[in-house]
Amino acid sequence: MKKMFAVAAVALAAVLVSSCCSCRKGSPKIANLEADNWRLVEFRGEAVPTDKAVTLTFDAEKKMIYGQAPCNNFFAGYSLFEDAEHNIEISNAGATRKYCPDTEIEDGFTRELTGIKRLKIEGDRLLMLDAEGNLVALLTAVPKTAE
Numbered sequence: 001m002k003k004m005f006a007v008a009a010v011a012l013a014a015v016l017v018s019s020c021c022s023c024r025k026g027s028p029k030i031a032n033l034e035a036d037n038w039r040l041v042e043f044r045g046e047a048v049p050t051d052k053a054v055t056l057t058f059d060a061e062k063k064m065i066y067g068q069a070p071c072n073n074f075f076a077g078y079s080l081f082e083d084a085e086h087n088i089e090i091s092n093a094g095a096t097r098k099y100c101p102d103t104e105i106e107d108g109f110t111r112e113l114t115g116i117k118r119l120k121i122e123g124d125r126l127l128m129l130d131a132e133g134n135l136v137a138l139l140t141a142v143p144k145t146a147e
Helices: 002-019 030-035 104-115
Strands: 036-043 055-059 064-068 073-080 088-095 118-122 125-129 135-143
Touching: 030 055, 030 118, 036 104, 073 104, 088 104, 104 135
Parallel strands: none
Antiparallel strands: 036 055, 036 135, 055 064, 064 073, 073 088, 118 125, 125 135
């Protein structure tokens, strides 16, 4: 009887531990996405100069992305999925449209934001990939300051 109870207890513990796992196989961990701000360092294979920095923040509660570029601010909604090949859907993107010279990087990034279909976190780097798996943008984590 004791042996059967021990086996049942171990099986129950295994079920509880696996059901409490906060990880998703295909999607980045939400806590990792929202823990930091992200700064664009590479866009379509080209390095982004620091004076053209684009930053973004994921708000998991509101399912929104908020961003700032040298000239304009932008926003978009997002949903995460468990599919390893398509783990994010970005929609309803918008931006302010102030006139500034030399906005090719921020315009290109905000224009392509809804084409991002996969996020991949590697250490302090966030990779944004399109539907074909091509790297669209590379961002690095920037710790949020105490508010």
